[in-house]
Amino acid sequence: MTQTSHILCIGAGYVGGPTMAMIAAKCPHIRVTVVDINEARIAAWNSDDLPIYEPGLDTVVKIARGRNLFFSTDTEAGIRDADIIFVSVNTPTKTFGQGAGRAADLQYWEKTARQILAHSTRNKIVVEKSTLPVRTAQAMERILNSNTAGLRFDVVSNPEFLAEGTAIKDLEDPDRILIGGHETPDGRAARKAIADIYATWVPRERIIESNLWSAELSKLTANAFLAQRISSINSISALCEATEADVDEVAYAIGTDSRIGARFLKASVGFGGSCFKKDILNLVYICRSYGLNEVADYWESVVAINDWQQARFVQTMLANMFNTVAGKRIALFGFAFKADTGDTRESAAIAVARQLIAERAHVVITDPKALDNARHDLGDQAALVEFEPDPYRAAHGAHAIAVMTEWSLYRSLDYARVLASMEQPAFVFDGRNVLDHRRLFEIGFNVFPVGKSPLRHV
Numbered sequence: 001m002t003q004t005s006h007i008l009c010i011g012a013g014y015v016g017g018p019t020m021a022m023i024a025a026k027c028p029h030i031r032v033t034v035v036d037i038n039e040a041r042i043a044a045w046n047s048d049d050l051p052i053y054e055p056g057l058d059t060v061v062k063i064a065r066g067r068n069l070f071f072s073t074d075t076e077a078g079i080r081d082a083d084i085i086f087v088s089v090n091t092p093t094k095t096f097g098q099g100a101g102r103a104a105d106l107q108y109w110e111k112t113a114r115q116i117l118a119h120s121t122r123n124k125i126v127v128e129k130s131t132l133p134v135r136t137a138q139a140m141e142r143i144l145n146s147n148t149a150g151l152r153f154d155v156v157s158n159p160e161f162l163a164e165g166t167a168i169k170d171l172e173d174p175d176r177i178l179i180g181g182h183e184t185p186d187g188r189a190a191r192k193a194i195a196d197i198y199a200t201w202v203p204r205e206r207i208i209e210s211n212l213w214s215a216e217l218s219k220l221t222a223n224a225f226l227a228q229r230i231s232s233i234n235s236i237s238a239l240c241e242a243t244e245a246d247v248d249e250v251a252y253a254i255g256t257d258s259r260i261g262a263r264f265l266k267a268s269v270g271f272g273g274s275c276f277k278k279d280i281l282n283l284v285y286i287c288r289s290y291g292l293n294e295v296a297d298y299w300e301s302v303v304a305i306n307d308w309q310q311a312r313f314v315q316t317m318l319a320n321m322f323n324t325v326a327g328k329r330i331a332l333f334g335f336a337f338k339a340d341t342g343d344t345r346e347s348a349a350i351a352v353a354r355q356l357i358a359e360r361a362h363v364v365i366t367d368p369k370a371l372d373n374a375r376h377d378l379g380d381q382a383a384l385v386e387f388e389p390d391p392y393r394a395a396h397g398a399h400a401i402a403v404m405t406e407w408s409l410y411r412s413l414d415y416a417r418v419l420a421s422m423e424q425p426a427f428v429f430d431g432r433n434v435l436d437h438r439r440l441f442e443i444g445f446n447v448f449p450v451g452k453s454p455l456r457h458v
Contacts, residue, residue, distance in 0.1 A: 005030050007197075008082035010112055012036035012045055012071060014052055014167075014274070014343065015129060015160045016088035021060045022171040024069035026201040031068050033082070035075045045071040053342040053369050056168035079119040084193065086158070087112055088129040093278050102285035104278075106136070113143045116153075123152045125190045129160060131219050131279055137212050154190035156181045157212055159219035164273065165340030177207045180215020187212070220283045224299055227276040229264040231305035237267040237451030238312065247451025248433065267451040269404065269431030270309045270348040272337030277303055277346050310348050313402075314355040316448055317429055320456075321400060325361040329398040329423070333391060334405020334432075335367040335374040342369035348431070349404040350377050357381050366394035368409060392418065400427035406434045416443050425458045 009020045012034045024032040036042050044051035046065070050058060061069070072078060079085065089112050094105040109130060116126060126144065128137060137155045144153035157180035162170045177198045181191035195207050210218070233251055240247040247267040255262030271277075280299050287296035318325060337347035344350065349365075353374075356363050364386040365374050371389060375382045388394040391410065395401055395418045403410055411434055419426055428440055429448045437447045441455035448454045 007032045007084045008078040009034045009086040011088035024064035025060050033070045033078050035078045042071050076119045084125045086127045086129045091130045102281045104282045125154050128157045157215035180210045180212040220279045223275050223279040228302045230271045231302045233265045234309045240451040244453050269313045270306045272347040274345040310351040325359050329362045331394040331398040331401045332365045333403045336370040336405050339406045344373040364394045366391045396421040399423045402429045406432040
C-alpha cells in the first residue's frame with residue numbers, strides 16, 4: 001500500500017462509518033473518504049453528534065477526521081479519486097415482486113455498481129462490504145467489466161462480522177478478517193491489497209483468505225448459526241417454564257460442554273437487529289432457488305421460533321394480568337434490539353409493542369438511546385404510545401413493566417421506589433432475564449422471567 005492510496009466507502013451507515021473510521025485511525029498513510037446521499041447523515045458524521053451510537057466510536061472518529069478521514073456527499077469525485085472502493089449500501093429484504101419477504105433487494109447495490117462504472121477513469125478494486133447473496137460478485141463483475149474503456153475492476157468480498165454495541169472492539173481486535181477473491185493472479189493481488197490494509201493492526205494469522213463465493217456465503221452462514229442458537233435456547237425456555245426447570249441452569253450445563261460452548265445461549269424475548277432475520281430469509285430464498293427445500297425449511301424454522309417467542313411473551317403477559325391489558329399502562333423498558341446501541345431494526349420490542357397496542361394497552365416506551373428510532377418504527381401507531389426517557393416516570397402508574405433491552409441502567413434502578421408508584425398488583429416481565437427476580441418478588445412484584453418458574457403473589 002503506497003503513501004498515496006485512497007480508499008472510498010459508499011455508504012455511511014452502521015458498517016461503513018465505523019469500519020472506515022477504524023481503518024483511517026490505524027492507517028494514517030491512507031486517505032479514507034466516506035460518502036452517502038443522505039446529507040443529514042454526512043453532516044452528523046462531521047459534527048460532535050454522530051448519526052449512530054456506538055461505545056468508543058467518538059474517540060476513533062476524532063483521531064482521524066480532518067487528517068485522513070473525510071465524510072462527503074460528493075460520490076462522483078470520490079469514485080474518480082479512489083484506488084479501492086468499499087460498497088456498504090443497504091440490502092434490505094425485498095417487499096415486492098419475486099422473492100418478496102425473502103430475497104435481498106439489490107437495487108441500491110446495482111445502482112452503486114453502475115455509478116462506479118460511470119465515474120471511473122482507471123482500474124480499481126471494488127470490495128463488497130454489504131451482506132449479499134452468494135455469487136452476487138459475479139453480477140457486479142459483469143456490470144463493471146462491461147466498460148469499453150479497457151478498465152479492469154477486481155471484485156473482492158470482505159464481509160463484516162461486527163456486533164453492535166461492541167463494534168469498535170470488534171474492529172480493533174477482530175476474531176478474524178475474511179477476504180474472498182478469485183483464484184487468479186489479479187484476484188490474488190486484489191485480495192492481498194485488502195489484507196495488507198488490515199495487517200497494519202490485525203495479526204496475519206487472523207486474516208483468512210478464501211475464494212469469492214465462500215466469503216459471500218460465510219457471512220449469511222455465520223448469522224444463521226448465531227440466530228439458530230438463540231432460537232434453540234428460546235425453544236427450550238418454553239419447556240423449562242412448563243417443567244419448572246431453569247433455562248439459565250440448563251444453558252450453563254450444556255454450555256460447559258466444549259463441543260457446544262456457552263455463547264449465544266441466553267434465553268430472551270427473541271433476537272433482533274438488521275442482520276439475523278434478513279440474512280436467514282435470504283439464505284432460505286437461495287436454498288429454494290436451488291431446489292434445496294428441506295434445507296430452506298430448516299432455516300426458516302429458526303425465524304418461526306423467534307416470531308413465536310415474541311408472541312408467547314405477550315401471551316404470558318395477558319394470561320397473568322387477568323386476561324386483559326386493555327386500558328392498562330405497560331412500561332417497556334428498552335426498545336433497542338440490544339444494549340449499547342440505538343439501533344432498533346427488527347427489535348423484539350417492535351412486535352411486542354404492536355401486539356400490546358392491538359390489545360388496547362396504554363404502552364409507554366423508555367430507552368436511553370432509541371426513542372427517536374422507536375417513534376419511526378411504530379409509524380402511525382406512535383401516536384398511540386407515550387415516549388418517556390425517564391424509567392421512573394415511565395413506570396409511574398403502570399400495571400406492568402416489560403424489560404425488552406438489557407441496558408445496565410435497568411439493573412440499578414430503585415425498584416422499591418418503582419413499585420410504590422405503580423398500580424397494584426404490579427408485574428415485571430423480564431424479557432432479558434437481567435433483573436434480580438428474587439429481590440423483586442420480596443419487595444412485592446409478581447415476576448415472570450423467560451424460561452424460569454414465575455414468582456407470584458397473586
